Amino acid sequence: MTAESMTRGKYETRLDPALWAYIDAVNAWYPPEILGLPIDKQRAVYDRMSRAFHQGRPPEVKASDGLIAAPGRDIPVRRYQRAGSVARTMVVYFHGGGFILGGLESHDDICAELCAGTGFDVLSVDYRLAPEHLHPAAFDDAVAAFEWAAVRSGLPLVLCGESAGGNLAAAVAQATRRHIRAAIGQVLIYPDLGGPLLGGNDRAGSHVEHGEAPLLSLHDVAFYRDVRAAKRQSQDDPTFSPLRDTDFSGLPPTVIVTAECDPLSSDGETYRDRILGAGGKAWWHEEPRLVHSFLRARTTVPAAAAAFARIVAAVGALGRGEWPY
Template identity: 85%
Template sequence: MTRGKYELRLDPDLWAYIDAVNAWYPPEIIGLPIDKQRAVYDRMSRAFHQGRPPGVTASDSLIAAAGRDIPVRRYQLGGTAAKALVVYYHGGGFILGGLESHDDICAEICAGTGFDVLSVDYRLAPEHVHPAAFDDAVTAFEWVAAATDLPLVLCGESAGGNLAAAVAQATRRHARAAIGQVLIYPELGGDESTGSYVEHADAPLLSLHDVAFYRDVRSAKRQSLDDPTFQPLRDTDFSGLPPTVIVTAECDPLSSDGEAYRDRILAAGGKAWWHEEPKLVHSFLRARTTAPAAAEAFARFVAAVAAMGKGEWSY
């Protein structure tokens, strides 16, 4: 790709990661059939997989739901008694990814916090348009809330950040409501005529065109963009939400969503923190082993999850 204004705006160490992603999953792949995109994405995810840290074990199971089963994977750290459980929703534009694509990230969250982590394999579009993924996300939360007494922390990145926020809003008055949520470069349905949507419309690895493509693929017929289960920023009530940390990348069209979501929660009397990681791009979690700035951002993210699980509510 042409680096343009991002030649100097991005952390120099990030370019090797960006070039590697584009080699595996070039921008033009968005024109291929979804099954072809998934095959390439899955191969890329395997190539980037870092393995699980020592002591982390994982077990798969199914959540029985109406007419379907939802696969989940639970990560646990041996030798420690978990003090919280993280419900994790993976990224992938609502059309890509699953338990395998984010396996190492979930395992590292488990190792870094000592908490159990439950990764949710929600249904993907276009086979299952909205609200399928949201319904699975809520069902998984309600299932784990009934199955454990551990405090619950919601977590998600990109599309998964959208789901985590939507679940937080839908379950805020649940008897076992989450004690916190940590969102990584979430897509929340912000104002595309301003802020990062304009400044970084053509950013590497995620453009405004990509955002529109993923939104259109997951939309049901006559989908209302004001549906808060579809775009959480379109809600009219942000009261009662758990303490929230939102981490975004500076060079990402979605960054302003984090700022807007923080401001809505604060205006409603809640607790929220937004941090924009400088010189990074969307999906930087996968660059954590090759770019020191991404590694530091990932460490701060894991520390935020740990703080939420302990009720410390800070970033």
């Protein structure tokens, strides 16, 4: 047995060589031990990695930056529009990064491709990051962006986010479900919805099976949650942990896409079941043999490309008022 296979453990043969090449590239840019560095150092490394993986924007997509005025602050946003077409829907997009990383640049190409693939406008939200801004700062910015888009865009809205952004999208959907212009759909991509982590009797599924998966472990998730949390933060606060809500009725049609080899995957399954149990529409799909953050692998890993195509199709269907499943 080689040293490499010992390090990769049970995932050595479980994951495709092309996916391992992606994982190795991510780890070369952003190694696991970086969590021990100060947050500003982590951000600098993450931003360099994001630039290295950036695929450019489709030529038909134009982007413009702006600010949403909110009490005591301005929220930077970037709006993507496909030239030569009139959008019928706007996608409000919340980026990933564990609530401490990322911004308008880190997910620029993903948002641009989502715009190109659906024909919808995409509004990317640069919400405030921890630890400078603890919860509920990011949530407050996400709600403010939704309310701005609902009033100012004049378009139906679809909420979309990945990882930490999936948490925000779900929390916004729950908080605004009775808004006069509530979202007509939401698409959550490997979201952290506040499922169980370390200890407790409710840990199950991916939290156990994939607690040490490549690119995201339970330890990583716990670190990000701790950095985001204010003192005496309640884990039962649905704006912090959407799965801890007590009412899942009235939510928009929901599509959740997760990765099999990701400790967060069971969050998506549970969220689907809660919505279905409350009489809503929800569909959960676990992409086999993929890992957290697979969106960045969409140009080099065929399975990730297929998953991204399904995500774009789901956003497109929901934005047209159709149920894709």
